[in-house]
Amino acid sequence: MTTALLVLSFEGLPLTAGHDTLFMCDTLCCANTHACCPALIADGPRGVRPVVVCTLYYNWSYVGPDGEEHWHKHYPFCGGIFQSPIDIHNDILQYDSTLLPIELVGYNLSLTEQFIISNNGHSLKMSLPPTMYISSLPFRYTAAQLHLHWGNRHHPEGSEHSVNGKRYAAELHIVHYNSDKYPDVATAMDKADGLAVLGILIELGSFHPSFENIFCQFANVRYKDQTIPVTGFNVRDLLPERLDEYYRYEGSLTTPPCYPSVLWTVFRNPVQLAHTQLVALETALYCTQENDPSPLEMTDNYRQPQEFDERRVRVSFRQGVVLSVVLASILGVLVIIAVACCLIRKKLRGKKEDDVNKAVVYKPALDKEEDISNV
Numbered sequence: 001m002t003t004a005l006l007v008l009s010f011e012g013l014p015l016t017a018g019h020d021t022l023f024m025c026d027t028l029c030c031a032n033t034h035a036c037c038p039a040l041i042a043d044g045p046r047g048v049r050p051v052v053v054c055t056l057y058y059n060w061s062y063v064g065p066d067g068e069e070h071w072h073k074h075y076p077f078c079g080g081i082f083q084s085p086i087d088i089h090n091d092i093l094q095y096d097s098t099l100l101p102i103e104l105v106g107y108n109l110s111l112t113e114q115f116i117i118s119n120n121g122h123s124l125k126m127s128l129p130p131t132m133y134i135s136s137l138p139f140r141y142t143a144a145q146l147h148l149h150w151g152n153r154h155h156p157e158g159s160e161h162s163v164n165g166k167r168y169a170a171e172l173h174i175v176h177y178n179s180d181k182y183p184d185v186a187t188a189m190d191k192a193d194g195l196a197v198l199g200i201l202i203e204l205g206s207f208h209p210s211f212e213n214i215f216c217q218f219a220n221v222r223y224k225d226q227t228i229p230v231t232g233f234n235v236r237d238l239l240p241e242r243l244d245e246y247y248r249y250e251g252s253l254t255t256p257p258c259y260p261s262v263l264w265t266v267f268r269n270p271v272q273l274a275h276t277q278l279v280a281l282e283t284a285l286y287c288t289q290e291n292d293p294s295p296l297e298m299t300d301n302y303r304q305p306q307e308f309d310e311r312r313v314r315v316s317f318r319q320g321v322v323l324s325v326v327l328a329s330i331l332g333v334l335v336i337i338a339v340a341c342c343l344i345r346k347k348l349r350g351k352k353e354d355d356v357n358k359a360v361v362y363k364p365a366l367d368k369e370e371d372i373s374n375v
């Protein structure tokens with residue numbers, strides 16, 4: 001069984017501003033068939049012939065026979081290079097003074113505009129407008145959507161990126177596409193310089209009022225394919241205060257099709273959610289549709305850390321990283337001093353014993369024995 005993922009575009013025109021160009025469709029459909037998703041096609045600009053490109057996407061999940069160890073069978077990129085997430089640990093870090101603070105434009109969404117929160121069967125997602133972008137990267141990366149990854153009530157550790165082996169409670173991803181080069185996120189998502197994702201680690205702590213703009217909609221998007229429009233709020237408030245301290249590396253989408261197209265920015269400082277907020281996230285949603293006879297809770301929707309051979313994570317901040325280098329150096333020097341001391345002491349003792357040996361007259365046989373014990 002497969003589900004079809006429609007990539008819709010209208011001849012010569014970019015897609016409706018601010019909305020995802022990816023629509024899930026229950027029916028199997030073929031290229032240039034208008035049979036599925038007629039409503040979406042009807043929404044197209046007048047007088048413009050819609051072009052429907054259907055790509056067949058196989059079901060995937062985080063558990064069971066469609067779990068992540070099987071993703072690569074239908075999505076070869078998932079078994080390929082530059083995969084995400086990763087464990088960010090000291091050995092792979094490299095300070096880079098050219099990493100400027102992240103600059104965000106249009107993150108304070110208009111109160112008069114509406115944005116769509118949806119349950120896509122894998123996560124909770126919110127559409128973002130093209131007026132929102134990152135301005136501090138070599139290209140303009142325009143926002144497309146944000147979504148979350150989390151654990152479960154009994155094991156609330158569901159971040160995708162981990163730091164020195166520590167998995168956080170949850171993780172927010174804000175997905176942007178290279179709008180200087182590509183017309184929409186669907187076109188950009190399989191290009192090497194196509195996407196830039198901001199990763200925000202979430203830990204247990206104090207109540208975070210801004211997340212309520214999303215979380216207060218849980219009841220309306222409990223089941224797969226449910227959507228609800230919400231009014232704008234300041235998305236900047238979901239990010240940590242400091243936007244100048246982050247990890248940067250080249251990786252991939254953490255869900256199928258796992259395209260290696262993401263310039264990752266994972267902020268060093270986590271944001272906090274209250275216990276009640278985390279539990280709400282971990283218990284509110286289902287991967288299955290409303291009438292499904294075997295409902296599946298949406299929990300543990302994170303991918304395991306991927307191999308990171310011969311790749312480097314660049315860091316924008318010195319503190320901590322340099323400290324660990326300094327500590328390692330000091331430790332190295334101490335070890336060398338200790339070894340040197342040992343050798344000198346041994347040599348001195350050897351010399352002393354030699355002196356003693358010289359002072360005492362031994363018979364030849366005994367002399368040999370002493371030599372051996374000195375080696």
Ligand SMILES: *[C@@H]1O[C@H](CO)[C@@H](O)[C@H](O)[C@H]1NC(C)=O
Pocket residue numbers: 001002003059
């Ligand atoms: C794939 O997903 C569709 C729609 O959610 C579902 O009807 C179908 O049973 C799934 N197939 C498998 C093999 O799980």
Ligand SMILES: *[C@@H]1O[C@H](CO)[C@@H](O)[C@H](O)[C@H]1NC(C)=O
Pocket residue numbers: 108109110111234
């Ligand atoms: C965000 O926009 C709202 C409404 O337009 C405004 O009242 C608020 O002061 C803005 N917040 C910031 C931090 O600029």
